[in-house]
Amino acid sequence: MELLKLDRPEACTIVERLNRFVVEVRVGGKLSLARITNTGRLRDYLVAGRVGYCLPNRGKTNYRLVAVEDLAGAALIDTDLQMKSFEAALRAGALRWAPCEIISRSPRVGSSRLDYLLRCRGTNKYVELKSAVLRDGDFAMYPDCPTLRGRRHISELIGLAEKGIKAMIVFVAALPGVRAFKPYREGDPEVSVLLGKAVELGVEVRAFSIHYDPDASVVVLDREELEVVI
Incomplete structure (x- = not known):
């Protein structure tokens, strides 16, 4: 059952977690910052090279990292x-x-x-x-x-x-x-x-x-x- 439709998600590649709230990602070949709302360690997901999914964000970061590839889909970390x-x-x-x-x-x-x-x-x-x-x-x-x-x-x-x-x-x-x-x-x-x-x-x-x-x-x-x- 579909619960939500996301607007304008973009695939990204995780580079590294910079702090509790910010991850560096690569979107379209360019480095950018993405906010994360989940304060857990997310050790299985915030791994360099993993494919993530970002939404446009207003504020100090250009993006918000909301999901990371897992099995045949993605984990919704947001x-x-x-x-x-x-x-x-x-x-x-x-x-x-x-x-x-x-x-x-x-x-x-x-x-x-x-x-x-x-x-x-x-x-x-x-x-x-x-x-x-x-x-x-x-x-x-x-x-x-x-x-x-x-x-x-x-x-x-x-x-x-x-x-x-x-x-x-x-x-x-x-x-x-x-x-x-x-x-x-x-x-x-x-x-x-x-x-x-x-x-x-x-x-x-x-x-x-x-x-x-x-x-x-x-x-x-x-x-x-x-x-x-x-």
Whole structure:
């Protein structure tokens, strides 16, 4: 199922990551800078010589790197597009485990802002999305590095569940050919512990898979629900 159509994507070649937010790329034979929205290490993707896909960008960089070749398609590394894909899937009713509508974005919970407050079959539910773009065979994984922000968000969801408030974390497995999700313990052992606690206390943990199809310039929903192995 097609979720998003990208406007004017250009193939590029990754040269090197310069810092947390900028990658040097080669577009049409010329070196340029591309912004990245994903602050993970992306060690399997930000590799010199890999083919990526960039969108025109306004600001300090000419481009935004949104996807990188993987298997027969591409991994969608851009977190903004991952969120838009989730929203498109919600609107289309493509996620049967999420018969929901968006009440608000970036609701404040404790010292954090989560991604969504949804209304699901008459019940409010706080939802946080996380980007799972690390592969282990058929598994997508998160996180690929220590994440204080990720720990804080999971802790906030646990706090909500302890008060009897509905809470859910959704892992966006944004790479082709995966069938399940699991936490990457080596990336951040504490996240794995917190996820286990979250499940015990009633936080809903879900995952679905998407990828970018460079031939059609679209983001595709692969599997509406992945097995979650905590």
